Amino acid sequence: xxxxxxxxxxxxxxxxxxxxxxxxxFGCGSNGSQSTGSNLNAGDADFSVxxxxxxxxxxxxxxxxxxxxxYRAALDSAVTTVTGAAPVQTAGIGYDTFTVxxxxxxxxxxxxxDLDGLTMTSTSLPWMPVHMHGASTLPTVTALGGGxxxxxxxxxxxxxxxxxxxxxxxxxxxxxxxxxxxCIPDN
Numbered sequence: 532x533x534x535x536x537x538x539x540x541x542x543x544x545x546x547x548x549x550x551x552x553x554x555x556x557f558g559c560g561s562n563g564s565q566s567t568g569s570n571l572n573a574g575d576a577d578f579s580v581x582x583x584x585x586x587x588x589x590x591x592x593x594x595x596x597x598x599x600x601x602y603r604a605a606l607d608s609a610v611t612t613v614t615g616a617a618p619v620q621t622a623g624i625g626y627d628t629f630t631v632x633x634x635x636x637x638x639x640x641x642x643x644x645d646l647d648g649l650t651m652t653s654t655s656l657p658w659m660p661v662h663m664h665g666a667s668t669l670p671t672v673t674a675l676g677g678g679x680x681x682x683x684x685x686x687x688x689x690x691x692x693x694x695x696x697x698x699x700x701x702x703x704x705x706x707x708x709x710x711x712x713x714c715i716p717d718n
Contacts, residue, residue, distance in 0.1 A: 581714035584661065584692035588714050589622035596636060597707040602649075602699050604633045604709055607679070611687075624715060627685040633678040633699060646678035648702030655696040657685055672697070690717025 587593055594605035606629050612618045613625035622629070633649060651672045656665035666686035673681045687693055693713050698706040 580691045580717040584714070586692040586712045586714035595709050595711055597699055597709040599707045601636055601707060602633050602709070603636050604631050604699070606711065607632050622687070622713060622715060623718070624687055624690055627687055628681060628683040629685065631680045631682055633680070649678060650674065650700045651680045652698045652700060653682065654698055657687065658694045658696070659691055660694060661692055687715045690715050
């Protein structure tokens with residue numbers, strides 16, 4: 532009788548182990564091995580999906596420098612829309628629109644006049660490197676003038692660490708990539 536009881540317990544333990552392993556390998560929740568990062572509000576459960584990643588919480592002014600070092604792009608504002616709900620004035624799960632302003636950086640050989648003809652393109656899908664998948668739609672970029680752009684239809688369909696790759700293209704040059712590393716809260 533004792534042997535049958537041990538066998539049932541072993542079978543239950545084996546099933547539990549397989550379930551936990553499957554959720555770990557295939558789940559799209561958070562990265563369970565993350566440590567506390569200085570760029571995130573680790574005490575806020577909504578942002579815990581990004582702790583330990585290089586992603587930063589959205590805030591007006593969050594910026595990145597282009598690969599060449601010639602430009603700095605900053606997120607001026609974000610609006611998230613979800614079907615059936617009023618737009619929210621922050622980055623979140625849903626379809627986001629960012630307003631991005633670009634400035635030239637110091638002695639990188641770019642003068643302010645180059646911003647007039649500067650274009651921004653989106654040639655890659657937003658990507659979740661921890662989960663190894665991206666969004667299904669390419670964001671739409673519209674020039675607003677003076678080095679300011681609207682990047683719309685960003686499909687952040689789940690919370691977590693997202694990379695938003697963009698290219699800056701001056702009139703006289705080749706594409707100069709930049710990547711925003713954004714934490715979309717899990718709320």
